[in-house]
Amino acid sequence: MSGRVAYVNGAYVPRAQAGISIEDRAVQFADSIYEVWGLRDGRFADEAGHFARLKRSLGELRIAAPMGEAALRHVLCEVARRNRVRDGLVYLQISRGAARRDHAFPDPAVAPTMIVTASRMDRRGLDARAEKGVAVITAPDIRWSRCDIKTTGLLPNALARQQAKESGAFEAWLVRDGVVTEACASNAWIVDSGGVIRTAPERENILRGVTRAAILKIAAERQMRVEERSFTIEEALAAREAFITSATAGALAVVRIDAHTIGDGAPGPVARALRAAYLEAAYREGAKAPSGR
Numbered sequence: 001m002s003g004r005v006a007y008v009n010g011a012y013v014p015r016a017q018a019g020i021s022i023e024d025r026a027v028q029f030a031d032s033i034y035e036v037w038g039l040r041d042g043r044f045a046d047e048a049g050h051f052a053r054l055k056r057s058l059g060e061l062r063i064a065a066p067m068g069e070a071a072l073r074h075v076l077c078e079v080a081r082r083n084r085v086r087d088g089l090v091y092l093q094i095s096r097g098a099a100r101r102d103h104a105f106p107d108p109a110v111a112p113t114m115i116v117t118a119s120r121m122d123r124r125g126l127d128a129r130a131e132k133g134v135a136v137i138t139a140p141d142i143r144w145s146r147c148d149i150k151t152t153g154l155l156p157n158a159l160a161r162q163q164a165k166e167s168g169a170f171e172a173w174l175v176r177d178g179v180v181t182e183a184c185a186s187n188a189w190i191v192d193s194g195g196v197i198r199t200a201p202e203r204e205n206i207l208r209g210v211t212r213a214a215i216l217k218i219a220a221e222r223q224m225r226v227e228e229r230s231f232t233i234e235e236a237l238a239a240r241e242a243f244i245t246s247a248t249a250g251a252l253a254v255v256r257i258d259a260h261t262i263g264d265g266a267p268g269p270v271a272r273a274l275r276a277a278y279l280e281a282a283y284r285e286g287a288k289a290p291s292g293r
């Protein structure tokens, strides 16, 4: 099959014709969670970490897992294979299912709705961007208080990301009570003026990024000075370096925050070293996904 294919509730269907019910709770209430795996050279990055977080998100919202992990892994690989995606991402979404609109959970429970898609990413473009570093803006963090659950309720993230785009920036760093929590679709980091690598601690106000965990591990292994401690905007502006992490971007240097240049305006040594080490480790450990070629 040459067209793009999605998996929806047990069937592989042409993506253009794929759909779910208008009464799905993802549509009505964003009563749904998602996961994103990065794929590079046909390998899933940090595969186990994403499965663990998926299980946690489902558990927190009491949504039933539509299938076991082995079957799920098969579907993810199959969607990547059928779409011939070797460099890109695999997206999974699971909602509580479709039922007559009522805020309380359907009773009796209905089958969860599951969607999987795969998309190619321009890795070379991303690598070129990483060479230069990216700009971010700051925006108020107006999200709910359970950002640790990876739900599809992403309107505040979407609004801040649009503001970033209109400002010519790649991301928006979200600020609450004077400290940077994280970014719209990535975790936020600095190398502070004392040389300490810092990112916000794992509380309910941030997503526990799988890439974040991998970077923390790498930094600890290399005996770099690293602390899970929030930082203010002022600390960020005075930082030696800044960067973001996500499954799709890896570790990506930030060289401008609002109108301020960070360091000398080029990716610094820490961000560069962590990016290289992350890519090496994530894809070395990744399982080989069956390729469509």
Ligand code: PDD
Pocket (backbone or CB within 6 Å): 036, 182, 183, 184, 185, 186, 187, 207, 208, 209, 210, 211, 212, 245, 246, 247, 248
């Ligand atoms: N975003 N914080 C937020 C709010 C995110 O949405 C993401 C991921 C991250 C980084 O998490 P991880 O390292 O596990 O990818 C942090 C994905 C890529 C997305 O929404 O597309």
